[in-house]
Amino acid sequence: MRPKPLSGFPEFLPNGRIVEQAVLDSLRQTFELHGFASVETRAVETMDALTRKGDITKEVYVVRRLHADPAGAASGDDLGLHFDLTVPFARYVQENAGHLAFPFRRYQIQKVWRGERPQEGRYREFCQADIDIVGENTLAAHHDIEVAVVMLEALERLHTEFGLPPVVMHVNNRKLAEGFYRGLGVEDHMAVLQRVDKLDKIGPDAVRALLVDELGMSGEAADKCLALATIQSADTSFVERVRALGVEHPLLEEGLVSLAEVVTAAAAAVPGRLVADLKIARGLDYYTGTVYETEMAGFESLGSICSGGRYDALATDGKRTWPGVGISVGVTRILAPLIARGQLVASRSVPTCVLVAVDAEETRGAALGVAAQLRARGIPTEVAPKADKFGKQIRYADRRGIPYVWFSDGSVKDIRSGEQVAADPTIWTPPAADLLPGVGRQA
Amino acid sequence: MRPKPLSGFPEFLPNGRIVEQAVLDSLRQTFELHGFASVETRAVETMDALTRKGDITKEVYVVRRLHADPAGAASGDDLGLHFDLTVPFARYVQENAGHLAFPFRRYQIQKVWRGERPQEGRYREFCQADIDIVGENTLAAHHDIEVAVVMLEALERLHTEFGLPPVVMHVNNRKLAEGFYRGLGVEDHMAVLQRVDKLDKIGPDAVRALLVDELGMSGEAADKCLALATIQSADTSFVERVRALGVEHPLLEEGLVSLAEVVTAAAAAVPGRLVADLKIARGLDYYTGTVYETEMAGFESLGSICSGGRYDALATDGKRTWPGVGISVGVTRILAPLIARGQLVASRSVPTCVLVAVDAEETRGAALGVAAQLRARGIPTEVAPKADKFGKQIRYADRRGIPYVWFSDGSVKDIRSGEQVAADPTIWTPPAADLLPGVGRQA
Structure with missing residues (x-):
């Protein structure tokens, strides 16, 4: 019996996951270019921390040990999954203020959870990418400009590099x-x-x-x-x-x-x-x-895909106050519809650039040697799982979108063009565009 | 009132997080060089799927909507946080078998949760990195060698590049x-x-x-x-x-x-x-x-940091069987003690390589221009948050470990050596070792 997907918990096939990874890598790179440091917080907060904002409580997932006392109603000491990255970050700043240098610039890319009723287009688990700048007691106004510009640069790069809508x-x-x-x-x-x-x-x-x-x-x-x-x-x-x-x-x-x-x-x-x-x-x-x-553009019905603003007090402990300004982009909200409709795809479903063919199991060692030489120069390489005929090896590569097959006669074939050339595994290099899977828009 | 850390839910300060990112990036790179595709599964599985292994149920965290019927005892339809990455992967394979090409090689780097009682050295949330190769009905024996070699290559690289113990x-x-x-x-x-x-x-x-x-x-x-x-x-x-x-x-x-x-x-x-x-x-x-x-080496008391094996049936649906072989490394288990003891550190606590100083708020625009030129060539750059004196700008950089400060007179200073040289932001490039934070072992 095939397990059914859980409504609201999207998962990608390997091709879609490569798209997601490319987008997350690009966001991270932009944020780091601007000096934002990564923070990753635990998935849970105390219910006290999560319910401070009144009416949000209905969307929280409570987390309890299976063998915890089942009679007790949810109390402030109970744990819940975070529903955004702002509440955990505010807690992190307050908890670690003595170890952080302010203004503190952080990005945070993590899953969040909302205990929504199952419903079309509503995610119960999704990925967000946040940037925030937090000061101790004061925070200059120019940071309001900065977070907008950094996030727009990040989104512009997704547009120009991968063809996401502007x-x-x-x-x-x-x-x-x-x-x-x-x-x-x-x-x-x-x-x-x-x-x-x-x-x-x-x-x-x-x-x-x-x-x-x-x-x-x-x-x-x-x-x-x-x-x-x-x-x-x-x-x-x-x-x-x-x-x-x-x-x-x-x-x-x-x-x-x-x-x-x-x-x-x-x-x-x-x-x-x-x-x-x-x-x-x-x-x-x-x-x-x-x-x-x-x-x-073209996805206005999704609502705002990237929102935020300035808080006079992201956190406070009575003595000190931490004002902040930040923006959060809903990565899953953007990607899930584009990937599901096949509009945003990776050029292959595996990282592999070269498949080294194996003629007979006795020569697997030689194939492993070729693969090691290619990998030593950063070329993602697999060795065929089974000794097989020429055609079967090509088919293995083709099903996964692997562009090159390396043969034991010392030749490499581009299976898209059919071009086959003699090559030395210590020298041969694929075109830069083939080294890693490409990600782009399909009409 | 300062929030207290939750026992068993480790979080890193920004410096430790840079160490963790470097390690995760390195693992990912090794896995991808060997053609493993990334899979990320949802955090939750049905309790049915999680409790199939009998005695593990005591460690599961149950997840319920806050306003779900509180009277109902945990049933098979309830959700729980995954306690490893094997159960979710087995379910993913079965659910998506028609869309996957076998043998299927995947890596998966995610948090897992165990509802342990709080206890010294026990994590309730931690990060694992798994590789598995799964066949449909059959899987050749040489994959048993392969997963061991790939994982050992990955761990060897952590040893030689970052100084983790062998x-x-x-x-x-x-x-x-x-x-x-x-x-x-x-x-x-x-x-x-x-x-x-x-x-x-x-x-x-x-x-x-x-x-x-x-x-x-x-x-x-x-x-x-x-x-x-x-x-x-x-x-x-x-x-x-x-x-x-x-x-x-x-x-x-x-x-x-x-x-x-x-x-x-x-x-x-x-x-x-x-x-x-x-x-x-x-x-x-x-x-x-x-x-x-x-x-x-030197951490034998941690027990096995990386374990796995071969299953004749990772999953089965009655008609088909998916044999698999895989290994899982406990990333948090390795890193948390090394980072907590200050034995594994990043050379700085921010991605920033250059701080562009601001003499007066009126010249912030010029500083932003210099920063944009540096970033355009991949150099992580921040602009000083406040117009201030020379010494204060140096201190801002020093507190974060930022190695270079750029001044409005068109000079750049290595604040470690004190060396200051005239430089053009469209040409100047830091030594390769300074571009990104370095990660290494402290004696």
Whole structure:
């Protein structure tokens, strides 16, 4: 009986896994080029740490030893699988603060788990890649620019190297919206923000009704909130459009300046990939300044594939506070649909570049010797598992996408072109493009 | 309040994590050079799949949605975290057999979890690196040699490149022992094997007593079993020593030939790293031929750091059977003590090779430009987070181990030697040894 896949726990076949590895390697390389250090945290946190954010508890997977007391209800001491990489990182920073040098720049690429009901397109296990910069007590504003630029560089590289769709990052600043609402005389700015955040889902008329009916705003004020939310620009022209709405507040001014700086710097570093978008709110998350969301062209229905923002306090121990700014990309969310549809594939399903043929079991030793010589120069090589005829050996390679077969007469054949040449295993080198599996977009 | 580490869930500081990454990268590279494809499976399996091996159930972590029905006792449909990578791989092979090309060679580097009681030196989460070769219905004997040689090459590389202690792999063959016991007239060879397996723990006299008292063996037969278990050789001389015991059985002969082949091939490929050791049994695991255990010099008290063997049936669906042979190395088990004692360290705690200094915030743009030029040539570079004096910038680099600081006057300083030279960011390249963090042994 064949085991069935578990809904929400995607696994890749070897070809898809090579795609995933290439993408993860590329992300890692970009992050390290920018001096981000890797952190890997344990899979579990205490339920106390995981449930500090109120309503997220419903999505947590609780973890218990099989023979732990089964009667006890879940308590704060129990363990749960982490549902993001921010909660574990905040705990890691606080636990190890004495051993870290601040500002601390880290990337973290790991699985996260959410105890969702099984449902189309919902993952219960998926891979995220996060970058964050965390300061001790203070963190300069230019890091808000930096994390956006680093992540956009990383995503741009996935686009140019592997043909992933291009992305556009939408950026806003919570201070801008808060200042605007305060300038309109609103006290509870979060209440406005939460309603405006529903714009894409329920439309402007319904949001206007909520603002007027539930919050008692004037029609004119509600219209201004809606007008603010429609402003979007790839340059700093958004500033004038906001000012034209005639609302004034010091916090609004602060947000405008800060957002303009991000837009200007990003336009220089990664042209065309970042826009100011004044409707971005990031819902209930506790961001306090810049916020980021990202759409992938042609995959808008996935929602934001890469989000984040600035926290005034990623962590605090009463005495010290660690402000942070970070962005997280949903690697599985991007890759799983592309791989499942066969749109993103590896040129072969194995690392192997050369298969050394074996004519007869007595000559396996000679084949092993050739393989060792090739590997010594970094060429991934397998020896045929079974002595067999020419045609069978070619078929073995072909089924796996291995491009070259090495024969005992001292020749190597490119099985795609059929070209066969005499070669010396201490010298012969494949074309650079064949050394490792290639990864690319299929139309 | 500072969060406390969870016992049994080791986490590394950034320096230790760089060590771990270097080791994992090296293992991956060796495995891929030999044509092993990466597989990554989900963290969870059904409890049914996890508990098929009887007595392992006590170590399983059960995973449940927080709001799942709390009354229900653990059932077969429940999920648990995998405690090794063999059970998930067997399930993956069976689930995807139609899409895999056999013999299928895979490596898998992932965390595993064991619901142990907290206890010194016991990990509840740790990283394993496995290689396996799996056939459909048949699998040639030479793969038993291959997985040993590949793993020994991988471990040898950790020794020569990073200074990890050298290892010796101890190999036996279950057929050899079974044939020997049958040749002595014993029916229940597993009963003998399980008792002889206690040799290191309880000593020869106690084992002899068990064989005689519990299994009713003659003193002479028991002595022969003990004599067999003491035989060890780095060459094929063990064959004659076994024959000198005067026991005969076709299965014994088969085991001797097979083990001699492994020893001969390994002595050629990785001299001095593999011995035939006829006491190796691998306890209750369901191996059916070659078995492997590995000791790390100076860390014998860790037990075997790398074990495995051959299964006649890694998986079966009634019609087809998938025999396999594989070895698993306990990465955390090796690294955690070395890193904790400061014996294995990275030359710096960040990937960064160059820090570009910032004299004044107005010149940050110029510093970013220099950094971009260096990164474009693959040099990991950070820009100073704060405009500051010369000395402070040096200190920032020094605290992280960053070897070079780039100044706005177009000079670069090696802060270890103090040497400072004029340099062009489009040309200057650090010595190869400085480009990435080095990893090595500290006396």
